[in-house]
Amino acid sequence: MAELPGIVVTGASGRMGQMLIRETVASDKARLVGVVERPGHDWIGRDVGEAMGGAPIGVIVSDDPAAAFRGAQAVLDFTAPAATVAFARMAAEAGAAHIIGTTGFEEADIAALAEPAKVIPIVRAGNMSLGVNLLVQLTRTVAAALDEDFDIEIVETHHNRKVDAPSGTALMLGEAAAEGRGVSLKEMSDSGRDGITGPRGRGRIGFAALRMGDVVGEHDVTFAAAGERITLRHVATDRAIFARGALKAALWAQNRAPGEYSMLDVLGL
Template sequence: MADLPGIVITGASGRMGRMLIQTVQASDRARIAGAVERTGHDWIGQDLGVAMGGAALGVTVTDDAGAAFSGAQAVIDFTSPTATVGFAASAGKAGICHVIGTTGLSAADIAQIDAASASCVVVRAGNMSLGVNLLVQLTKQVAAALDADYDIEVIESHHRHKVDAPSGTALMLGQAAADGRGVDLDAASDRGRDGITGARKRGDIGFAAIRGGDVIGEHDVIFAADGERIVLRHLASDRAVFARGALKAALWGQGRTPGHYDMLDVLGLK
């Protein structure tokens, strides 16, 4: 096991953190090398396996990311923008692969992650699943083939606990549509409709967000024209698809030239 790439999981106690730990533990290609939680969390100082309600794993949960990263080859990070920016700096210093599934990152956050990628491999994506990344490519191709007579709408649904909207995946899909059309997404986006908004502006890319229950992730890209609609859809029914994609990215990043990559690079779709 010692010769397998060691992976640190940040936000270890969260839904995705637990799923990532289980996915790495079940893999024969990687091992858990560390677990990080926020300062003051109940898990700090506990054995990770015991904290999760199982057998000891010999990994102590810590709030010291730098120490955890120093003995690892990769970190998988589905936390918050502020935490992720800090982890990026620590990963850059340690020279380990930083896989980022965190959404809601600002342009300033991404600039700091870019700076860290000068000294380590960063793989960042709004969604780590194979299916979603294929959907991104299809969206770009369909948008390139159809003119502005086809209105584009991106509709996403997630559980009640999700704190950002539109989702990172919805923004990936919107960006793909904008790239296919050859337009600037910021200029074309329509993210809020309430009250008397007037008619839809030709060429806009609309976004709608639904929040409720325990929905893991559902995304539709609709191309609507007079007389017909084309609907591209991805439904996620298990968070394991994101965890498996993130592990694939962490393994792919081993030995790569430092830089800022995404899942299309990992999947060879570029």
Template sequence: MRMAVMGASGRMGQMLVRLIDESDQATLSAVVERAGHDWIGRDLGQVMGGAARGIVVTDEVAAALAASDAIIDFTSPAVSVALAQAAAVAGVAHVIGTTGFSEVDLATIAESGERGRIVRAGNMSLGVNLLVTLTRQVAAALGAEYDIEIVEAHHRHKVDAPSGTALMLGEAAAEGRGVALGDVADRGRDGITGARETGAIGFHAIRGGDFIGEHDVIFAGEGERITLRHVASDRALFARGALKAALWLDGKGPGEYSMLDVLGLSSR
């Protein structure tokens, strides 16, 4: 597959470039950066600290899509929403690892999935998606007398909270209990909050240092606690998952898919 990378100068972008280069199933077709970025118009190999390779970094999304079968995107909500629409029109598969979307953003992406092929996930790792499945199962098995708290930790530069992964876990817990997350989410506490509401799903975000990503789902009952935990120690696992998702989309019909679909863990 011919693959383009959106946001090529970022840590995930550069990791994706290297993984695509190593793959025997994909070839790098284009690299895109935002208009005005100092990589624009320069050779990708040279700006990444190596030899020239004949691929020039561009801000022309339409040209990159025309040269590609898939585009992988870890950027920002506004960029990803616009790209979802453009990729659907161009018939190019779109893998979205961006987080921090609003409800309006998600609705727009879903509309793009009616025509295009999209994999969108708050986390691309196998382990996290297994954790999502386990969270749904445990929430379904335990009653509301078990309080659910989701604690996540990320590096100091992360701009959104709760993390996309924490929200995935919250959605899974709510689904397991047969409720809507928006009706039971409790995001952080401060001051005189009163007693915890039965059935609430709590979220807590730690930001500091160089945490890559840690997520705990705590089921706290009277006399016992169950904790499901995932710790990421290498960012490359997210890039590997995104590449797997892009390859999986080859030949698929229109739709907005998740990593659970890619990994064969979805119930649908």
């Protein structure tokens, strides 16, 4: 029987890191072979199961990602842009697929992933849930069907510890709306309204971000014209959906050709 794909999780102590670890350990299709934290973190050198408050699982937290990646088949990474770019290079050196749920990238960060993607499959998505990716498809379809008489507004809500805005998912939805309209999101995006802003520009794609409590993630895309509105909505109540999606992507990426992929590729959408 073939050995199950070995998975390494970065950012082990974070909310998503711990969820990724739990989902991988619980899976009968993959095995956890490594976990990584930043140098100096108090989890370094400890069994990750015990560090998470449970029973030992035989995997020690490392501060050496390059060593942890060697022998792994995939890296699950929901960290920060600079760390993710560095991890991509190390994953390429190790020959491990890189599954990226990190958000908040600048254009330069995204461009930096192109080189590692010549060597390994990289799956990157602002959101890895099935429902959200269906919402992306619906947003593109509705935007293509409606003209600029319909204003497009994207409102997202997350917990009060999220550091980037708009969310990666909101930007995915904005890109889908722009593609449907045949315009550039960079040119038509409208966010951070404050003060006397003047009337809303025709054809603009607006964003608003709410941060409160422990909200996992809520996204609304509204198309509004005189006398009518259409709202598409996704509500996440358990972040395990993102971890399950990432693990699905890691399994899908095995033996895949090098390149940059999205969850739409993974889900066959």
